[in-house]
Amino acid sequence: MVQLIRSLGAYGMREILSVGRMGIFFLYTMRGMFVAPGKFWPVVKHIEFIGTKSIFVIGFTAAFSGMVLGLQGYYTLSKFASEGLLGSAVALTLIRELGPVLTALMVSGRAGSAITAEIGIMRIEEQIDALDCMAIDPYAYMITPRFIACLIALPLLTAFCDVVGIFGGYAIGVDLLGVSAGAFWDGVYSSVVWKDVYMGIIKSAVFSVLIIWICTYKGFYSGVDEGSFGPEQVSRATTDAVVISSISILVSDYIITSIML
């Protein structure tokens, strides 16, 4: 019994310390925006990695999600003889919910995991220590450019996802199932208001902070708690990063939606 209480206490302390460390990590990263070194080219490089290289997978996911929405929406709406509302249903679902969430989940799985692994390897190979010893702030040098890049890339990818998804829904609804093109686009124009677009942008901004914060943090501290640095710690950090960021995306999505609706 005493052993159980001791273990629970130790676990609790470790988690509290971890939360504190994560907060400090975030503050150091934010501070990194105002100190040297120059970040323009590193940010461009990371935008290419997080954004450009994710376009194909996001486009593919968005197209098929939009097509499924078109299909499901048509059969549901046709029961009420409201097929003309298909454009509204597809656009609103994508812009308010699916676009930001799907994009964030895909970026977390593709780029987030790679970022955690890359930083984790830098940790176990003493490259982060080397930066410290060169009097170079590792947060400003490594983390802040990735933060800025993700903050820029994710909302743009989300917009791309929304557009591709709507066209996917259009292809199924209009071209395959015979909904009027005019009715489809009229539904999109009349139902989507700026508030929906803002909601999507705010969600993708929040998701981008969560993804990059969790993924860089997990890589930066991989193996530190265990006190041993090896491939196992990096693989565990990578798995943790993807799982925690995916859960955080879904939970924060609910919170933002409940606040903004």
Added chain:
Amino acid sequence: MPSADLIEVRGLKSFYRGRQVLFDVTFGIPSHQVTVIMGASGCGKTTLLRHLIGLKCTGQGQILVDGEDLGSFSEGLLKSYRRRIGVLFQGGALFNSMSLRENIAVPLKVHTKLADETIRIMTVMKLNMVGLSDFSEFMPSQLSGGMRKRAGLARALAMDPEILFVDEPSSGLDPITAAGLDRLLLDLRETLGMTVVVVTHELESAFKIADRIVMMDKGRVMALGAPDEVRRSTDERVLQFLNREADTHMINIDSYYESLLDKE
């Protein structure tokens, strides 16, 4: 070359996960000389080095740099100290995503406002010092372990540091390359007056380059002084290390059985 101690370690104790790894370590690192910290694997050499470069906090004891306690340095002071030092890590610690030239240019780009062409010339000069000028566009993964180590040394020298810390420079190198590296460290001391601290367990290299030797055993300083003084030591462990004799201590069978049954 007589000189004052640039760094003084006083009564340093270090702990790792509740286990003590350094016990009241006290010695000095004279300026413009080569100090070699040597000892068997696991004796605490690298832990001591991590304290000296400010990567590990000094909980108990002191490390005085120019008379100031490293443990009480503010973030700014620690950065100033680190701009005075260069560190070669055991595995080189090169950035995998950059070529050798880019690796060496990192500190120059961050800390100086030199033109790109000047930085390029300086990186070639540093690579030339370690015999890697033909490999400037190679990625670290395309090099052997020894070449990575030499490239790491070139990066450590990029900012012409006042103090150079080198962790196991000769391990894994062929005798000719290792001798070349030893020669380079001596040249740095002689031509630039650099203070060099080398952590190694290579006897031949240590006695060849050292002005002062700190010999460690199980977290304690076992012998300290000029190479000749250490050679004349009558301490049993020092002699065992110098004569490369294996440990012959007998296992107490009772305590061995107890350790097998001990669940903690």
